[in-house]
Amino acid sequence: MKVAFIGTGSMGSLLIEAFLRSGALHPHFICASNRSREKADGLAKRYPGLQAVSSNVEAAAGSQIIFLCVKPLDYPLILAEIADVLDESQIVVSITSPVQIEMLEGRIPCKIAKIIPSITHSALSGASLCIYGQRILPEDRLLLEQLMSSISEPVVIDESETRIASDISSCGPAFIAFILQEWAEAAARHTGLEYHHAIRLGAEMLHGTGKLLTGSGFSPEELQRRVAVPGGVTAEGIAVLRVRLQHVFSALIETTHRKYEEDLSKLDQLFTKQAGQV
Template sequence: MTKAKTLRRWRPLQIGIIGTGHMGGMLARAFAQTATDDIYIYNRSRPKADAVAASFPNIIVCDDWRSLIARANTAFLCTKAADGINLATQMAPYLNSEHMLVTTISTIDLDRWRDLTPATPVKLIPSLTQTANKGVMLLSYPRHMPVELQQQLESRLSQIGKPFTIDEGQVRVCSDLASCGPAFLATICRAWSQAAAQTASVDRATAEQLIREMLIGLAALLESGMQFEDVIEQISIPGGVTECGIRSMEDLPQNLFARVHAETARHATRGHRPPIGDSVVSPRQ
């Protein structure tokens, strides 16, 4: 007779956020909005944390990281890389494998985090879209991380966005799509509104309004299950004006994004690496 496999019971997630800048501040607000449990936050300069907590009774500002990790078993580390390494080193004696250290610092490998901390490290690449509790949040797990723990984390994250697991090696390109993507598309839409205004048939504000409403409609179609191909096929009638417009694009869109991916990859491998998705940030405090 085979022994029934016993699933380990993990403690409920208690969320803490260290570094309440653009990413940490956005995550704190999103978590606080979507559940009533307390969210603990700590920032080096206290006023920034106080500003994030101001509108949320369930955000509690801690005096230091020690008091945060005494309360929170899932600490989101949302500082710049050098600050994060210093913090992880200082925190190491106070953490164990039952703590999760979820970090938005994508430029440091999970193996390096494992050397720095006894906590279970997880990489998280959020997107500005989580401000609206939408959009993908990319996750990379270390090898052998218990599935139950992953499920527990994803269950909480799914309240503020769509968790999507990737391998660490996929982080750069996937971040371009999910995290930088809204800024890339907004740049294209802004240029489109300028081009429309140059026809002298509409002013730029009207063009922007029409593009915005069109995008909201397109998002709803995609949400209802339509694929990109369906959208193209249903609008582009053979010989019609849409088909003519698409033909005029030739291979420009593909070449454009090939160039974007090449540039972001080149930038990320330079000596000082930029924040992934640094073009998409939550409103500044």
């Protein structure tokens, strides 16, 4: 099986390295291309057997699965470039949320899936969001979910849920890291606790909390009930958070959705303009 990665920036190389580390893919199965060849060459040097090629066409031709790991506005160009070497037997996976499955199905003959990854796959964990186009067969889903389960927990969602699901699973690590940073800075400011010490404590706490919420049957409500003992300090802290965070998450969701709509409309224009040129 040949698996291609077009775009070996942050996410493309993270996915390749996670698949290799998990043992799901052998370097000999992987073919990678990137606009500036050095990034793909660097991977080939680190993982002997991995093939770095100088054109996207070469990467796509004959690959059973092709991961498109580029930014949304780079899609129209790449699709136009590789369309001629693609056929109905191949699976093209988009890792970016605003590119709609029907946009891809309208351009190339392949089976289309959208799989939105997360930086957490670097630690072989976190949810990968799987969305399937109409041409995907049950055996294709099985293949993709088997592959993704080597580095993540595949979760099938509807395309209409992409933005909000990705806010949580893909943007979430950055949001939570920001909250931890703010908390550690406040701890250092108010109490003199060393910042790095606070971050270490917080990271261990997040690791443990994640385990409780995923493997140990704890719900967020149960966790709060068990920690916030009656008359204790946690309950007082939660009361502060309840008031201060009241509108924060609505504002966050409004903002990410507004940006998503902007990206969608730019993409629509690009795809329509290109269709007019064909």
